Amino acid sequence: MHILILGGAGMVGRKFIERLAHSGELGAKTVDKITAQDVVAAHAPAACPFIFDAVVSDLSIEGEAEALIASKPDLIIHLAAVVSGEAEADFEKGYRINLDGARYLFEAIRKSGGYKPRVVFTSSVAVFGAPFHDRIDDEFFTTPLTSYGTQKAIGELLLCDYSRRGFFDGVGIRLPTICVRPGAPNKAASGFFSNIIREPLNGIEAVLPVSDEVRHWHASPRSAVGFLVHAATMDTSAIGPRRALTMPGFSCTVAEQIEALRKIAGEGVVARIRRVPDPVIDGIVAGWPRNFDARRAAALGFRAESSFEEIIRVHIEDELGGNFVK
Amino acid sequence: MHILILGGAGMVGRKFIERLAHSGELGAKTVDKITAQDVVAAHAPAACPFIFDAVVSDLSIEGEAEALIASKPDLIIHLAAVVSGEAEADFEKGYRINLDGARYLFEAIRKSGGYKPRVVFTSSVAVFGAPFHDRIDDEFFTTPLTSYGTQKAIGELLLCDYSRRGFFDGVGIRLPTICVRPGAPNKAASGFFSNIIREPLNGIEAVLPVSDEVRHWHASPRSAVGFLVHAATMDTSAIGPRRALTMPGFSCTVAEQIEALRKIAGEGVVARIRRVPDPVIDGIVAGWPRNFDARRAAALGFRAESSFEEIIRVHIEDELGGNFVK
Numbered sequence: 001m002h003i004l005i006l007g008g009a010g011m012v013g014r015k016f017i018e019r020l021a022h023s024g025e026l027g028a029k030t031v032d033k034i035t036a037q038d039v040v041a042a043h044a045p046a047a048c049p050f051i052f053d054a055v056v057s058d059l060s061i062e063g064e065a066e067a068l069i070a071s072k073p074d075l076i077i078h079l080a081a082v083v084s085g086e087a088e089a090d091f092e093k094g095y096r097i098n099l100d101g102a103r104y105l106f107e108a109i110r111k112s113g114g115y116k117p118r119v120v121f122t123s124s125v126a127v128f129g130a131p132f133h134d135r136i137d138d139e140f141f142t143t144p145l146t147s148y149g150t151q152k153a154i155g156e157l158l159l160c161d162y163s164r165r166g167f168f169d170g171v172g173i174r175l176p177t178i179c180v181r182p183g184a185p186n187k188a189a190s191g192f193f194s195n196i197i198r199e200p201l202n203g204i205e206a207v208l209p210v211s212d213e214v215r216h217w218h219a220s221p222r223s224a225v226g227f228l229v230h231a232a233t234m235d236t237s238a239i240g241p242r243r244a245l246t247m248p249g250f251s252c253t254v255a256e257q258i259e260a261l262r263k264i265a266g267e268g269v270v271a272r273i274r275r276v277p278d279p280v281i282d283g284i285v286a287g288w289p290r291n292f293d294a295r296r297a298a299a300l301g302f303r304a305e306s307s308f309e310e311i312i313r314v315h316i317e318d319e320l321g322g323n324f325v326k
Numbered sequence: 327m328h329i330l331i332l333g334g335a336g337m338v339g340r341k342f343i344e345r346l347a348h349s350g351e352l353g354a355k356t357v358d359k360i361t362a363q364d365v366v367a368a369h370a371p372a373a374c375p376f377i378f379d380a381v382v383s384d385l386s387i388e389g390e391a392e393a394l395i396a397s398k399p400d401l402i403i404h405l406a407a408v409v410s411g412e413a414e415a416d417f418e419k420g421y422r423i424n425l426d427g428a429r430y431l432f433e434a435i436r437k438s439g440g441y442k443p444r445v446v447f448t449s450s451v452a453v454f455g456a457p458f459h460d461r462i463d464d465e466f467f468t469t470p471l472t473s474y475g476t477q478k479a480i481g482e483l484l485l486c487d488y489s490r491r492g493f494f495d496g497v498g499i500r501l502p503t504i505c506v507r508p509g510a511p512n513k514a515a516s517g518f519f520s521n522i523i524r525e526p527l528n529g530i531e532a533v534l535p536v537s538d539e540v541r542h543w544h545a546s547p548r549s550a551v552g553f554l555v556h557a558a559t560m561d562t563s564a565i566g567p568r569r570a571l572t573m574p575g576f577s578c579t580v581a582e583q584i585e586a587l588r589k590i591a592g593e594g595v596v597a598r599i600r601r602v603p604d605p606v607i608d609g610i611v612a613g614w615p616r617n618f619d620a621r622r623a624a625a626l627g628f629r630a631e632s633s634f635e636e637i638i639r640v641h642i643e644d645e646l647g648g649n650f651v652k
Contacts, residue, residue, distance in 0.1 A: 154483055
């Protein structure tokens with residue numbers, strides 16, 4: 001099979017490609033070719049059993065989507081997005097990439113006529129806006145408080161309508177905050193959820209800018225890849241027309257995150273977390289969802305971690321080769 | 327004040343204009359000018375105390391929105407839409423008029439810079455898709471089962487985001503089925519809700535294609551105009567960022583509609599309703615919302631009828647000069 005990955009150079013795309021390179025197949029079908037599109041060149045995985053084609057292009061330019069789907073890939077994974085902060089800072093760019101980009105793709109497929117691929121659209125819990133219930137259920141309305149969340153909610157609506165009309169077979173997956181994110185600390189407001197685990201395990205100090213009582217919704221990068229694999233291979237006849245699904249995750253407080261780290265890595269590692277309250281980040285995080293009752297996705301076979309210790313263990317296995325700095 | 331009405335030649339637009347012509351003002355401000363845009367020429371009301379400018383144009387053509395807002399109207403009422411059946415039959419036309427048209431308008435306002443009008447966007451309960459709860463509350467998710475409903479749900483999301491960003495001051499109002507609709511019977515699947523009242527009151531037979539147990543959500547044309555007036559004049563500081571509101575209405579069964587007609591007009595009028603079951607219409611109507619708990623709109627001051635008898639009386643007063651054919 002031929003898989004087209006839009007935004008294939010990002011963290012989740014890279015890990016998805018690595019997983020396919022490892023197994024060589026997806027849903028019992030051999031992967032023959034991957035086309036990884038992004039605004040920067042995606043790198044081929046080390047041991048690569050399939051043709052790997054890195055395409056550098058801007059999906060928000062008319063005609064690019066047509067070129068990308070001309071060879072009719074069996075599966076399209078749409079990960080490309082301007083992130084929340086940038087979409088808020090640059091209104092036009094956010095709408096151009098996140099809304100028009102998705103729409104151009106959907107339109108290109110529709111107009112190609114008779115070509116009906118599986119399309120996996122990654123969305124976000126940013127489609128929800130405070131105030132929330134303590135646990136957000138699958139029928140809660142989407143009232144985003146960011147342009148990014150608005151663009152994702154619109155993408156979900158389009159995905160559902162194009163699927164209902166039979167133009168493609170779409171699955172929308174709302175990712176939890178991915179934790180523990182590998183790599184260097186970044187400036188995302190959510191960065192500290194990963195930083196306070198990753199950095200101490202590397203022997204480095206990390207800053208915690210919010211209170212220990214802050215509760216949030218997490219899943220590991222491994223789970224994120226699992227969501228993509230399942231969304232790409234599942235029998236969609238069970239979904240019905242409501243194709244935007246909140247993915248499962250694990251809800252815990254920062255205190256519970258730290259407690260899990262203590263159990264796994266010990267007091268010395270936890271001592272590398274330094275509390276430096278930041279009212280700005282505290283304010284941003286206060287508007288975020290804390291917990292979900294993601295029943296539909298679970299019933300449809302999506303799986304995530306069921307403890308934060310598990311999330312830390314996945315990080316130590318997948319990123320640190322089983323070791324950390326005591 | 328100068329009011330721009332997009333889709334001003336339709337039934338609701340016409341009635342809104344008539345009401346303004348009658349009072350000469352809106353929210354204690356004198357109406358100086360109305361620009362009524364539509365794809366056909368809107369007619370000036372009989373006694374017209376303001377400048378009335380009928381503009382024939384297609385809002386889905388780039389540049390039209392800029393021309394319409396060039397004179398910076400204080401209030402914009404956006405009623406223009408391709409209706410449900412047509413948006414389903416002609417996919418491209420529906421997206422072009424209902425989605426792109428709204429977006430061009432919003433973009434034109436944003437790009438004008440510093441101009442921040444009130445924008446009233448009429449939406450629909452078609453943003454909801456079955457299965458529903460028996461009463462749909464204000465936090466129920468929007469999972470439309472038509473392209474029209476999808477386009478309206480996207481319009482609401484854009485309206486909220488553009489308002490949140492301060493580009494204009496938007497209010498989205500989801501209209502109930504308007505009943506009793508004046509004029510000749512039309513082919514809309516919902517037409518019978520009005521036909522079975524209007525035609526018998528005119529001494530004409532009407533066909534009822536569904537069972538007496540069908541429950542639906544109604545408000546009069548007079549209430550629809552009241553929603554527009556309130557949305558145009560209310561203090562929006564109380565709304566917050568969730569600016570798409572399900573309007574109040576009255577939920578009743580067809581049997582209750584007929585019973586109300588019997589009370590007001592007598593058995594002879596009711597006898598003009600002929601039951602001719604139509605499984606196609608029955609099937610369509612089965613997917614429609616039956617009842618709402620439209621608490622937020624009510625708390626924000628929107629009002630509708632509280633009985634179906636009241637809805638019939640409004641029709642007899644406003645359309646029949648107080649008389650009907652016994």
